[in-house]
């Protein structure tokens with residue numbers, strides 16, 4: 052059996068009846084850049100996340116950058132994020148002309164090591180940017196507590212965390228008893244890159260916040276600094292969301308919870324089948340958080356050889372991410388090897404297994420059995 056890492060075609064087939072007319076209606080209306088379909092999605096996604104404002108933007112990286120700019124964070128300011136995220140978490144800080152400061156992650160869950168935060172804070176620190184990596188929320192209580200103590204902003208990098216819950220028991224909690232990613236700090240950035248749990252048919256992103264002033268500023272920043280047509284109050288960007296993406300995302304948002312539930316079911320089976328194998332490490336699934344399982348990541352020795360073996364047997368996998376941010380060429384000279392040892396160690400051992408809602412139980416079993424045979 053050949054098993055892809057992700058199967059966007061299978062997802063499209065399952066919603067084609069809804070997606071095609073939604074896209075056609077945007078084409079008929081010719082509201083291609085922003086417009087009613089984007090506004091509709093913004094209302095729906097704000098409600099979904101439990102916040103008062105959602106601002107659709109061009110992508111997740113810009114969502115982070117525009118939040119920082121809206122808060123007036125820029126040259127001379129420092130923003131703390133983690134070493135083991137996708138490069139864009141730090142890149143967006145640099146794009147806002149601020150300085151990214153990194154902390155290491157915890158070995159058990161690959162999330163921000165909050166015990167390292169205070170040592171990273173200086174007089175220049177303005178914000179903390181935790182990443183809900185692989186779709187599990189960072190330890191927001193600890194992070195928010197440090198932020199309150201030092202008067203810092205907290206901005207969630209929720210680019211992998213659509214629908215993830217914090218302080219929620221895994222099953223059986225009444226709705227409203229827990230908070231969604233995107234509502235856990237001052238503002239949050241989402242990416243709707245096609246491969247994310249909620250993916251557009253192209254590039255898109257969003258900011259969620261309860262801060263009305265910041266929401267207003269981001270609406271201006273994404274649209275050339277305008278609040279009224281051709282009246283530019285500040286220098287902004289062109290980071291509007293496409294109408295077609297708004298329409299696609301509205302259709303897909305209705306399915307997000309079901310897709311996330313399917314991912315959790317697959318993750319549960321993966322865990323049952325892989326747990327206890329001395330050669331396969333699993334990350335902690337915190338009891339008080341409900342992951343969306345954007346990725347299902349295991350730890351193995353001789354990872355690269357193993358990945359090749361799996362590929363030969365028809366099983367695709369990924370590495371998220373093979374080089375930690377501090378060792379990327381783009382930041383050469385800023386950090387050195389050994390600065391964030393846990394992030395470095397994990398980068399050599401992590402392997403992301405196939406994970407998407409449309410996978411079958413047989414596929415999860417096949418991947419697990421093949422992996423066990425190959426380690």
Ligand SMILES: *Cc1c(COP(=O)(O)O)cnc(C)c1O
Pocket residue numbers: 110111112113136137139140182208210211241242243244255256
């Ligand atoms: C995908 C992602 C981003 C960037 O989003 P884009 O839409 O690709 O710009 C930022 N941070 C994390 C953790 C991501 O996974």
